[in-house]
Amino acid sequence: MKKNKIVRWLFGKLYKxxxxxxxxxxxxGDVARAKLVTLxxxxxxxxxxxxxxxxxGFPRGPVLFGPLARLKHIVKNVIFNEAWKLxxxxxxxxxxxxxxxxxxxxxxxxxxxxxxxxxxxxxKLCPAVKELWRAMDAVGKRMGLDDWFKDLRDGIAFFFQEDxxxxxxxxxxxxxxxxxxxxxxxxxxxxxxxxxxxxxxxLVLNFLENAEIVPDMKGRIKLIKRVMFSFLEDKDFGKLVxxxxxxxxxxxxxxxxxxxYYFRGKYFxxxxxxFDY
Numbered sequence: 001m002k003k004n005k006i007v008r009w010l011f012g013k014l015y016k017x018x019x020x021x022x023x024x025x026x027x028x029g030d031v032a033r034a035k036l037v038t039l040x041x042x043x044x045x046x047x048x049x050x051x052x053x054x055x056x057g058f059p060r061g062p063v064l065f066g067p068l069a070r071l072k073h074i075v076k077n078v079i080f081n082e083a084w085k086l087x088x089x090x091x092x093x094x095x096x097x098x099x100x101x102x103x104x105x106x107x108x109x110x111x112x113x114x115x116x117x118x119x120x121x122x123x124k125l126c127p128a129v130k131e132l133w134r135a136m137d138a139v140g141k142r143m144g145l146d147d148w149f150k151d152l153r154d155g156i157a158f159f160f161q162e163d164x165x166x167x168x169x170x171x172x173x174x175x176x177x178x179x180x181x182x183x184x185x186x187x188x189x190x191x192x193x194x195x196x197x198x199x200x201x202x203l204v205l206n207f208l209e210n211a212e213i214v215p216d217m218k219g220r221i222k223l224i225k226r227v228m229f230s231f232l233e234d235k236d237f238g239k240l241v242x243x244x245x246x247x248x249x250x251x252x253x254x255x256x257x258x259x260x261y262y263f264r265g266k267y268f269x270x271x272x273x274x275f276d277y
Contacts, residue, residue, distance in 0.1 A: 020260075020264060020270075020271060021052065021261055021264075022261055022262075022264035022265055023051060023261060023262045023264065023265040024050060024051060025048060025049075025050060025051060032048050032049055032050065032051075033048070033049040034046045034047065034048045034049065034055075035047055036058050037054060038124075039054060039056075041127050041130075042123050042124065043056060043057075043123075043124055043125055043126050043127060043130065044057065044058045044120060044124045045057065045058065046058055046059075051261075052261060053257065053258030053261050053262075054258060055164075055258070055262055056126040056127070056164070056256075056258065056259060057126050057161060057162070057164060057167075059162065059164070063118050063162060064162065066118075067114070067115040067118045067158075068115075068158070068159070068162045068163065070111060070114075071108070071111050071112070071115065071155065071158070071159060072159070072163070074107055074108060074111050075108065075159075078103065078104040078107050078108070079100070079104050079108075079227065080220070080223050080224075080227065082099065082103075082104070083096060083099075083100075083223065083226070083227050083230075084223055086099060087226065093229075093230045093233050093234070094234075096227075096230045097230055097231070097234045097237065100230075100231075105148075105152065108152070108155055109148055109151045109152055109155065111155065112151045112152065112154055112155030112158065113151055115155070115158055116154065118158070119154060119157070119158045119161075120161060122134070122137075122157075125157060125161055126160075126161060126167065127252055127256075128160075128167065128170070128171050128174070128252065128253045128254075128259075129157050129160045129161045129167065131248065131249055131252040131253055132156070132157060132160065132248070132253070133153060133154075133157040135244050135247040135248045135249075136149075136152075136153040136156070136157075136244060137150075137153060138247050139240065139243045139244050139247050140153060142243070143240070143243065164262070165266060168255065168259060168262075168263040168266070168268075169208065169268070170253070171253055171254060171255045171259060172208070172211070172255055172263070172268075172270070173204050173205070173208055174250050174253035174254055175254050175255065176200075176203075176204045176207070177197075177200055177201070177204060177245075177250055178250040178251070179195045179197065179200075179245060179246060179250075180246070180250070181250075197232070197241075197242065197245050198229065198232050201225075201228065201232075202225065202229075205221060205224070205225045205228075206225075207272070208221055209221040209222060209225075210269075210272065211268055211269040211270075211272045212267075212268065212269075213267040213268060213269065214267050217267075
């Protein structure tokens with residue numbers, strides 16, 4: 001703890017002399033000229049006039065305000081708002097998961113099917129989303145899951161591909177999670193303790209909540225954490241999440257320099273691990 005305080009103090013002093021790089025176009029106007037490009041990774045991206053890095057993804061107005069808006073509205077209402085209501089009523093995790101399986105997921109899957117013509121093919125997805133799609137696809141095939149899981153996979157990839165605010169947060173969290181890392185293996189070897197994704201996720205989501213600036217987002221992270229734990233405690237979905245966690249290459253999910261560059265332009269303490277805001 002003392003070491004972390006010293007590191008944060010040093011970074012804080014350094015950043016006063018040299019501020020971290022971030023997106024600039026918002027300083028000069030509400031819009032900037034941009035063009036679609038195919039990046040070296042094969043993914044679609046945008047080159048924005050005057051910016052140092054390309055922006056991963058290619059946000060399209062009709063998609064943002066049409067299919068994506070509908071999907072986000074459904075997720076907000078049938079998962080988060082309804083989950084909050086059930087929690088307030090004192091429902092158990094089992095009752096919440098029964099609702100998710102019978103009501104929430106079928107609605108989300110049906111909406112994902114409606115959006116299939118607006119989705120990019122896997123090879124054109126951002127690297128982090130492409131890895132998430134790959135891991136879910138591999139687990140689905142290995143576990144022999146039906147077509148509903150493919151639609152869920154595509155819907156989740158579509159959501160993170162088109163909404164960079166949530167994608168950046170997901171990638172920010174990924175920086176602190178890697179069950180297959182060298183140091184995790186060393187820790188498990190000496191302590192003889194099995195890896196606990198739930199315990200690690202709880203710590204990281206608490207950190208994520210502290211990094212949020214807007215009170216509404218802090219509350220949303222609390223609710224996401226509560227719903228995620230319901231998933232992890234469910235026999236079926238807990239096993240599915242565990243398989244995906246171990247299949248993922250977490251290094252491919254981390255924020256790149258370009259991602260961080262654009263993320264610093266949003267209401268979020270991107271560098272919270274380096275200095276106090």
